[in-house]
Amino acid sequence: MKKKLRRIVSAALSAAMATSLAACGNTAATSTTAATSETNAAAETETKAEKPALTPAYSVADFQTVDAEGNRITTGRDATSKKAVAVASKYEVSQVGAEIMKKGGNAVDAAVAMGFALGVCEPFTSGLGGGGIATIHMKDGSNYFIDFREVAPALATLDKYVDEKGEPNGNTKKGGLASGVPGECAGLLYMLEKYGTMTRAEVMAPAIRIANEGFTVSTYCANAINDAYQTAQEFPEMQKVYWDENDLPYGEGAVINNPDLAKTLQKISDEGADAFYKGEIGQAMVDTLKEYDGVMTMEDLAKYTVLEHEPVEGEYRGYKIISSPPPSSGGTHLIEILNILENYDIGSMKINSPEYVHTFTEAFKLAFADRAKYMADTAFTDVPLDGLTSQKYADERAKKIDPAKAMEEAAPDDPTLFEHTDTTHFSVGDIDGNCVAITKTINYYFGSGVMVKGCGFMMNNQMDDFSTDKDSVNVIEPGKKPLSSMSPTVVLKPDGTPFMVTGTPGGSRIFSSVAQTISRVIDHKMTLLDAICVPKIWNCSNKNKLDYEKNLKGYEEYAVTEDTIAKLTEMGHGEIKTAASGSVNSIIYNDDGTITGVGDPRQDGKAVGVD
Ligand code: GLU
DSSP states (O other), rough: OHHHHHHHHHHHHHHHHHHHHHHTTTTTOOOOSSSSSSHHHHHHHHHOOOEEEEHHHHHHHOOOBTTTTTOOOOTTEEEEEEEEEEEEHHHHHHHHHHHHTTTTOOOHHHHHHHHHHHHHSTTOOTTTTEEEEEEEEOTSEEEEEEEEEEEEOOTOGGGSSSSSTTOOSSSSSSSSSGGBBHHHEEEEEEEEHHHOSSOOOHHHHHHHHHHHOOOOOOOOHHHHHHHTTTHHHHHHHHHHHHOOOTSBBBTTTEEOOOOOOOOHHHHHHOTTTHHTTSSSSHHHHHHHHHHHHHHOHHHHHHHOEEEEEEOOEETTTEEEEOOOOTTTHHHHHHHHHHHHHHSOOOGGTTTTSSSHHHHHHHHHHHHHHHHHHHOOOOOTSSSOOOHHHHHHHHHHHHHOOOOBBBOOOOOSOOOGGGGGOOOOOEEEEESSEEEEEEEESSSTTTEEEEEEOOTTEEEEEEEEGGGTTSSSSOOOTTTTOOBBBBOOEEEEEEEESSEEOOOOOOOGGHHHHHHHHHHHHHOOOHEEEEEHHHEEEEOSSSSOOOOEEOOOOOGGGOOHHHHHHHHHHHHOOOEEEEOOOOOOOOOEEETTOOOEOOOOOOOTTTEEOOO
8 A cells, every 4th residue: 555655656756857867957867757657567466675864963853944835935945144054956955055164164174075965965966976165265365166077987098979860869868988087086085185174974974874874865865866767667676775665766865865865975984095095995986887887997987187277367357257268168157257257237127027038149140159169177278267267358249239139149069968967066155254165066967867876876877968960179088088067166256255145057048147147146146045045147149148047936027027037038149048057056145244154945045044
């Protein structure tokens, strides 16, 4: 009886999930047919032992994300502190960040602890099998950019990813060939060693605890797990963690632990990154990927190196923008867009009015035209970064915008084809002025689908962020990093002290989302919560099209209306449609000396302050 009930719930969820995950911008999970009666026949005949009841390591009992009608709740997402704030797309993880800072850790210690913890309780967006990038501002005024993006393995040549006609064969998306060499473990530990103050054991303890004791499955998480039903059929190792004793995806309210991942994290905590890159964890990765035709070797893993680059810097109305250089395109185009917007009195435009949408989307088109032409791993191609981020260049670009008519500009390529929308961003700031913005990812939800046997973590499918077009600057090449859009950003006040810490997931919608958030705070003097909640608009190409987001409940006043769409159509905008994405978990330093963090209500974001 119990099984039957769960099956019905699961089937209903799977129908709902397509809508819900599409609403979150999740293009990864395509299954809409999870938990069919046929596939559940096995569950009818064989009942496994009940898994033991668990009490989650961090309680989220006082946090509601969705109301009775299914609307995302926008209240209870923020926290203000005189000392420090941590904000992630999981409440548990924000609690981890605040706990570390309360124990005397700085923002970097907190960020590293949060990074490891996110891989456990938001396993579908990031983890040890993935990579990321971080922008750090330290209290002495120095800025750093840490690149722990994945690298294409030495044997990952283009021919493995295309058919005889040169068309993509699907290998960038799932299975053993889809993964780049993961950078997360090395990246987080590098940051800790260089800019943190605590020991590995101290910052990894919370993640290990969550992996052992479990975390509570939210509505959002349940949808993600359920939507991966077909993937879990194809790559059954992940069933061990994310399915219950009746062979069905865990539902909302369940508590999931992951003892294999706890062991993996413990080993890294005891022995350091070498345990991952040179020891038995690495060997398990190589062996598991090989079973699914992967080509990653122990040599690829041993060679993985974290890089530091100069962050890209720009200015917007006197505020300083510090953000991500290649291998991400994000920071560069964030600055280019803001530089273009500087030519307009944005503050006088009503948000999401025809004039506002037109100005932003034309700026996005110009940035995307440059992106397709110039952006790739700078170890493989020269990128004119200074030009792309210069105000003068942006002023010239702005002249191309006709205030009355949408631009038709030929695209050298459509970059949206190369990226997907499933990642995580978190921000930490302390009152001393140390701030960390990290965006990290395994790319699609649950990455390539491959869980490393006995180790409990999912492998990335970051190879899908490359182009399979041999003429693209971002074409697959061994040893190269795929182009990203991730834009972890720190905004400084004119006096050089921190103002905002921001970023978001959302694939190629990332930097235009960040630009809108920053502009709303600076140009419209909005609260951070409103700046995050007001619906956004996007154009992720230089083609004549436009996406807009439906408003969250309570933000009707800023909706893109039928009238606005009619006016935009009159101005020549084509292909206007709805879309969604993002989880802009950000921090603002207030004038009264306090710090406010806001978790994005579109996912499970919630800030926690240190008291
Ligand atoms: N893999 C994408 C990138 O690196 C991020 C995907 C996402 O944000 O969801 O830009």
